[in-house]
Amino acid sequence: MTEAIDAVEADRALKTKHRKMWALGDYSAVATQLIQDLGPELVQACGVRGGERVLDVAAGSGNAAIPAALAGAHVVACDLTPELLEAGRRLAADRGAELEWRTADAEELPFADGEFDTVMSCVGIMFAPHHQAGADELVRVCRPGGTIGLLNWTPEGFVGELFATMKPYAPKSPPGAQPPPLWGRADHVRSLLGDRVSDVEAHRRTVRVERFKKPAAFRDYFKTNYGPTIATYRNVADDPGRVAALDNALDDLAQRHIDVADSAGMDWEYLLVTARKRR
Numbered sequence: 001m002t003e004a005i006d007a008v009e010a011d012r013a014l015k016t017k018h019r020k021m022w023a024l025g026d027y028s029a030v031a032t033q034l035i036q037d038l039g040p041e042l043v044q045a046c047g048v049r050g051g052e053r054v055l056d057v058a059a060g061s062g063n064a065a066i067p068a069a070l071a072g073a074h075v076v077a078c079d080l081t082p083e084l085l086e087a088g089r090r091l092a093a094d095r096g097a098e099l100e101w102r103t104a105d106a107e108e109l110p111f112a113d114g115e116f117d118t119v120m121s122c123v124g125i126m127f128a129p130h131h132q133a134g135a136d137e138l139v140r141v142c143r144p145g146g147t148i149g150l151l152n153w154t155p156e157g158f159v160g161e162l163f164a165t166m167k168p169y170a171p172k173s174p175p176g177a178q179p180p181p182l183w184g185r186a187d188h189v190r191s192l193l194g195d196r197v198s199d200v201e202a203h204r205r206t207v208r209v210e211r212f213k214k215p216a217a218f219r220d221y222f223k224t225n226y227g228p229t230i231a232t233y234r235n236v237a238d239d240p241g242r243v244a245a246l247d248n249a250l251d252d253l254a255q256r257h258i259d260v261a262d263s264a265g266m267d268w269e270y271l272l273v274t275a276r277k278r279r
Helices: 002-023 027-033 038-046 065-070 082-095 131-141 158-169 180-184 186-196 215-225 227-235 240-257
Strands: 053-057 074-079 100-103 116-122 142-153 197-209 266-277
Touching (some): 027 082, 038 065, 053 131, 082 100, 131 186, 158 240, 158 266, 186 197, 215 227, 215 240, 227 240
Parallel strands (some): 053 074, 053 116, 074 100
Antiparallel strands (some): 142 266
16 A cells, blocks of 8 residues: 555656656747647648547647647647646637647546547657556547547657767656657557557658757757756756766767758658557
8 A cells, every 4th residue: 555655656746847847948939949840740640620629648839739729620738737838828829729728647638538539649748757558548538430640759860869868967767767769669659559549650750950050059959948958957967077068968969960961950750650549
């Protein structure tokens, strides 16, 4: 009994930590300035149509939820971090999109079985620490015959390398927490969803990011705006040597990926998966 209580308290503390991490900086800026095309691509891949009930899980500031609402769907955007939802509300109002915003844990969604025609997540569910629990919830709230659509960074792509680069400087993950970029492996996603889905399609693609012409520009942008990077720097803030080493590691990472021959762009790889829940 005591072990069960300890596990619940540990999970609650972990989710609180995650919520605070994603409230750091300005993730809405990252989503709109760097990867704004990913949300509409996921909506299109899911075949979202007017009148459908759509749930965007770990929606952040609505990179996929807002385009789905503009397509005429009845959309609920949920996320663990209220600050991201508030940013999403402002973006939706600016674009004339109407949708519902709910604070919710991706591993314990407050929705009924089969409530939605489409359940999707755009580089969101991958950051829930317990992958099977998150996948089970995606399937549960999707109606039989409905669509599940996922877009996640790959381990081998730029963002996957970013997390590998930051790992030696970041706080240690608690037992049971899985690396986010695993969601960018097709075999991992298929294993999580299992035989509860059919018609699985998985494609690796890239998004072009042309904002950073020099490594230091990328590093400073992420130190200012991206919650996981900010949290990593805070973890080593008392050690100037490690801060400098992290600076150099991020500069080296960006240098390897900036294409100086083509407008100093960077290609960030992701995995796009769609599946249909079995009837």
